[in-house]
Amino acid sequence: MSSRLLDPPATPAATRKGRTPPVIRLLVLATFVVILNETIMINAIPRLMTALHITEQTAQWLSTAFMLTMAAVIPITGWFLQRVSTRSAYATAMGLFLAGTALAIVAPTFEVLLGARIIQAAGTAVMMPLLMTTLMRVVPEEDRGRVMGNVTLAMSVAPAMGPTVSGIILHFGSWRLLFAVVLPIAALITWGGLKRLENVGESQVSSIDWLSAVTAAAGFGGLVYGLSRFEGGDARVASAIVVAGLVTIGVFVLRQLSLQKRGVPLLDLRTLRHRTYTVALIMMSVAFMAMLGSMILLPLYLQSVRGLSALETGLLVMPGGLAMGLLGPTVGRMFDRFGGRVLVVPGAIGIMLALAGFTQVSMTMPYWQVLGLHSLLMVSLAATFTPVFTLGLGAVPPPLYSHGSSILSTLQQVAAAFGTALVVTVMSARAETLKATGVTDTLAALGGMRLAFVIGAVLSVAVVATALLLPARAANSGGHQPVGH
Template sequence: MNTAGTATAAAPEELGNVKRLPILISIIIGAFFSILNETLLNIAFPELLVELQVSAPTLQWLATGYMLVVGVLVPASALLVQWFTTRQMFLGAMTLFTVGTLVCGTAPEFSFLLAGRLLQAAGTGLMLPVMMNTILVLYPPEKRGAAMGSIGLVIMFAPAIGPTLSGLILESFEWRWLFYFVLPFAVFSIIFASIYLKNVSTVTKPKVDVVSLILSTIGFGGIVYGFSSSGEGHGGWSSPEVYGTVAVGGVALLLFVLRQLRLKEPLMDLRAFKYPMFTLTTLLLIILMMTLFSTMSLLPFLFQGALLMTVFASGLLMLPGSLLNGLISPLTGKLFDKFGPRALVIPGTLFLAVIMWFFTQVSGETSKTSFLILHICLMVAISMIMMPTQTNGLNQLPQRYYPHGTAILNTLQQVAGAIGVALFIGIMTSGQRSFLEESSDPTSPAQMSEAMVSGVHNAFVVGFAFAIAALVLSLFIKRTKAQAE
């Protein structure tokens, strides 16, 4: 048995007198505001394009870079949670996040804003493993669905509510207040955790494999950078910068996988994939995260660029769906405990496919009411799928694989979200460019609006294809039980 199993298994024996609620509150406060920042800036992108004087593909690095750093850091989480205590990990993560938030709020130009976002992302990347592993240690499998529903309130509700909060704030204040608003909550989280957060993990300090760290960084970084660069300039996928970095990333990931399978103490134990429901869970979550984050990025461009809505109106339009998303997540967790995953996941993916098809039919004449209904339905469908699928997959793993299972899921979710944003904005940008190249008057506001609709339509067609793939995968899901060690 590897040290990851020792660390996780040893902790529960010492938790008899630990109060779960203060620990859960401490983690949720910090995690909510750190994950919130994944989409907090999205609705401000059109305003930032003008103020910072950068292109849309360059600006999207504020979202893609955030998720990329999180995705690069999380592979090391299975190692870090064994080197540092729960308090050290959490307080260190929140300190990094708070410093990054301050840098963003005071940034004089794009490069400083991006640097601050990357610091925020580093804090979030360290936060995710603390949150997931703490829940797995504190709660037994029979109560884990409801507990994971609480995590769903953070993982799903926080990024979903980001655009709405942005719209409300930007109606009266400049974009810097998006960070000034978060700053006091981040400081409060540090103070609250200093008082109430207890250590629930065992520090074993396993060997650090530097080669694995380097390979995972190059692998995930190269792939996401390549996808992000595909929307820049006129080269697209024919550019050596694009296919070259993707190829390098792919080779590095292959070497990373081969190395993990040979090591006695791997950075990320990929043997977790021998459990079929965990593998199915991973594939489903990759598709869902690409759909969620890409849709959250595309809608602000469509609302403000094609429908000429204000920032406040855009945020308000997305509020009901975001609220329902958060309210339904704990409920779906309880329903999962009672009925299992198939009763939620199969109808949810079917619902998602239908919704994404309707998104491919939208135009500049589509009513605000239609967009409101579509967004609400999208959030409900994702709530039905996300946490039940994740809980079912993790439940099949033996306890010694918990740190590695959570690291795998968190890494691939974040990287999938980053690739989704990059891919869909790249498709949108290419569609706009193609439309305007064939236009007789490309500078006309009407033609630019139609170009935006054309680009977003192309992106939603790809999203619909992803939803169909998710539906097919969901048909194979089965209820799992914890495996013996």
């Protein structure tokens, strides 16, 4: 990249203890805005169906395509982040995001709006691993938990707050306002970031293996697409696409193992040799499946069964989202002081109890109970995500940070798609079965939701099991000191 010649030299990968480096603050802010867009469309679907004359299945593509693009692009970011400077990666990510947002505001048709969402997602896909990789390079190990707490705020609270923010914005105007509000904020953050951002680490020049790039995009993208097809589509076609995606991922993995022998993999799978990283990866994936599943079920329950408006639903789930965000830094400080187990094990148990509580939803469940269970779920996720991210990435050697964060982010998207597909498929199948026995539509929908919450509660047992396998601190084999004092 020619812009690299104009960039200031890279700063040394160190910072004063107890301080969050400015580069991380800038990246957290940018990441919060771009990730917020992943779930901002959920409440807008009824408006879009009317405005653009499309079906619900077609409208869902605005969220599905976002996840699909992320899953296809993120595997390439490990290579990309090693090849370009921090400033170039940031400019690329935010430039794509701004272009997509501007296009979305003026989109005359659904197809143009879909294209805009794909461009936005490509920028978001670069932003997430860039933040994680930079953090691992510049933050001293004894401070990582505290700083990762702020990162969790962006990565977990943004998708949780999306429906609330969109519910409030849609109360005042059309769906275009969602993008019109985000654009100037994102532009301001981009300008501020480029003015103050410094390069971190040294970039390496390496060529890309196109077979790896194509199989990664087709494999992970195909897998997410196949999973999304289970929602109201033909199950046999969806299964075939999922299998094809998995086979392509198999080809991608074999190619990486071959390239690793020459030291030039697109996505370095040697990160998986580190047990703590692999356990953290499994736990994060299952927890994300449970979280996304409940995030989809709860608005459906509140709006379709209980008759609340999008704004009322957004306000009801807002306290949980805010609690999760505000607790992030506190959880991080506790992690630095006491290690991961004291947070992860109670957090995992909290997730299980909240999802078990949601299996009892009814036509008359008091709203304070719904709010309490949702808040318990969000607080428990806050206690879980920060230590899991920090322990997982802290367990791999520094040269593998960009690859470790790319694998983590890719699996997040696959887990989100899988969780969504699983709960929607289970809910629809159960509702149809109940309708066939003469149950009313509303009660059938409620029965479907209860069974879907049972699936979430079962998944959460696996979260508890993996939590018990995680160490208190990441003693890694990368030749640097274990996390902690």
